[in-house]
Amino acid sequence: MREEIKRKFSQKDDLINRIIETEWMMFDQVNNAGGRAGCQDDEWTFYAMRYSLHNAFSMDTLSSYMQDLNEAAEEGRNLLTEKYAYMMEFTDPDYFDRHLREHLPRISPEKADLVDRVANLMIRCEKEFETAYPAFASAGRPLLGTGGGDVSFHVYTIGELKTYSQRTLLLYLQDLHQACERKENPSCVIHKMTAEFYGYNSLEEAEAKLRNKNQK
DSSP states (O other), X not given: OOGGGSOOSSHHHHHHHHHHHHHHHHHHTOOOTTSOOGGGGOHHHHHHHHHHHHTTSOHHHHHHHHHHHHHHHHTTOOHHHHHHHHXXXXXXXXXXXXXXXXXXXXXXXXXXXXXXXXXXXXXXXXXHHHHHOHHHHHTSOOSSOOOSSSOOHHHHHHHHHTTSOHHHHHHHHHHHHHHHHTTOOHHHHHHHHHHHHTTXXXXXXXXXXXXXXXXX
């Protein structure tokens, strides 16, 4: 990944950059049924989206996820491939059952419960963001749904969370609870950073410009 696109302002940025570099290498190796996807050659967008997500969470959570990535690599596993495979449990359940389920790590009942708890909190946060910034939200994934054409936030989040260790999920859940205690919406934090990558100074500015664009 090109160095010039990376943010390098803090120790947290250093860790996030190492995470994204590892994710990018895994993403590059994902084999799609229809051939290589265009997004697999778009480093900038991948970096902007992944940085925006990771920046919303604590160093402890990020360090744990970095450990997940390293352990997977040592075992010859690709967490990005596994993420998209888990998503197909919703978008193409027949294919998932026939070709993918047996090749994926088993999800224990305890981990499944953590995934559901984290996903439900994130959906609630995303709903609040959608209510506050409808034009911005409409430019992204649909919130719910299991269709394969445009993967929903719910399905994408479930797929990603299933690739995390229970240790990381517990830390992730702790971060979400702490954000709620501070009356801070993690979805707004994530989308605010995305807006900055695209040249907006705030969510309010992005919302206003996108609303005007939609009305033309």
